[in-house]
Amino acid sequence: MNDPLVSIVTICWNRKEDLRESLNGIREIDYDNLEVIVVDNYSTDGTVEMIEKEFPEVKLIKMFKNIGIEAYNIGFKNARGEYIVILDDDSFPERDAIKKMLDKFRKDEELGLVAFDVRNYYNYDDIKNDKEDQSEDAAAESKDYLMAFNGAGAGVRRGLLEKVGFYPEEFFLYWNEQDIAFRILNAGYKIRFFPDIVSYHKYSPENRSSWRAPFYYTRNAFWLIWKNYPLDMAIKFTIQLIYNCFYFSMEQKTLIYIKAMFSAFIKMGKLKGKRKPVDRSIAKNLRIPFNVSFTFFR
Amino acid sequence: MKKLLIIRSVSFQQLDKNIITIQEKYKDYNINLLTHEHGVKLAEKYKMIDKIHIYPYKGSFKFKNKVKELADEEFDLVIIPVTNITGAGFLNVLLYSLTLKTKKRVICNVVSDFKEISKTKIMLMGLQNIAMSFLSFILTGIFSIFIILFMPFKLKSLREED
Secondary structure (H helix, E strand, O other), X not given: OOOOOEEEEEEEOOOHHHHHHHHHXXXXXXXXXXXXXXXXXXXXXXXXXXXXHHOOOOEEEEOOOOOOOHHHHHHHHHOOOOEEEEOOOOEEEOOOHHHHHHHHHHHOOOEEEEEEEEXXXXXHHHHEOOXXXXXXXXXXXXXXXXXXXXXXXXXXXXXXXXHHOOOOHHHOOOOHHHXXXXXXXXXXXXXXXXXEEEEEEOOOHHHOOOOHHHHHHHHHHHHHHHHHOXXXXXXXXXXXXXXXXXXXXXXXXXXXXXXXXXHXXXXXXXXOOOEOOOOHHHHHHEOOOHHHHHOOOO | OEEEEEEXXXXXHHHHHHHHHHXXXXXXXXXXXXXXXXXXXXXXXXXXXXXXEEEOOOOXXXXXXXXXXXXXXXXXXXXXXXOOOXXXXXXXXXHHHOOOEEOOEEEEOOOOXXXXXXXXXXXXXXXXXXXXXXXXXXXXXXXXXXXXXXXXXXXXXXXXXX
């Protein structure tokens, strides 16, 4: 059997050293038929020069400003592979991850997205249990609910991605994976989390700026609801989220959640033509931990 | 041997980091982990974890959601990892920890600093929560009138054209 082309797509913005390490990790992958696409969000720290000099095999696409996650969509459009692997600029898959991923896709035609087990780059090798026999088909899942995926390591069928649409560019940052997960599941495909496929991620939330995560997580939570939930659920969850914005603003003595909430309403027009409620069973069963929005502030 | 329970209220990426410090700090403890069902296979990868318990609910940790298999368990310590420095936003997990029999409760923050928190302190936070909840309820009630009246039309206008 011929090895299908796999496109690795990542974006970057001023993270030269992290990206260098990730691209070195990608070079170690045990799979030959790969194309690597990096979309640069107008870095000014020499990232572009580093890629051009040290990684000539990379297909580099340069943006003229930071367009956030929309840059992924540029990468997806330029991908030629039958499968696309989505990474962060500070993540890379384990050496055998692509082969394992393809094996999962071959075994199950309804499998739309393979979610990698995204682990901490700095610590995972020290904590993992080498004796643990991870059965290759054992997925990390629940019998009672569905899961989305982590964008620091996931493989998807390109045809499916083109069919359901790419990342929601209006989100800019965060909850984009959950938005696409709704559409993949609604198209009748499965998302499965495989513990034996690992992606290393330089997890460093302490370096996050104080306002970006709470702001975008909160604003986009509203948009995620308005785009995907059936009407009655959308109203119910909107009210719950408004309550949470007030509550956590008081608890954490900040206005960031209120600001994000108003921003969601004021800029609601950005969702024009994008609301497509999913099947009720998917809306009910896909686990979206909305409370995460309120845990990054301090 | 002493026994501790970690409530997995953060991502595995963060726990990968926290757990090393936990193991170093609490050397003579048997380590238990409570996680949602989808986390079991991922938690099994930890070499230092002795036992995994399942939180059999879809949503976040809540005081009202009891875990039957933990009803008779007694711990020397319960650790609550949080994704920030102060633990803000994790009151639900702290309140949930009150359902567990333990001698001590400790918050482990994003940089693996530990801070003990007493049962009384959590209960006081819970009382404060009642006041903030009431005020949020009133404000949300006012907003909800507009949401219920106008949201259906607004959402309709956002719909994808067939």
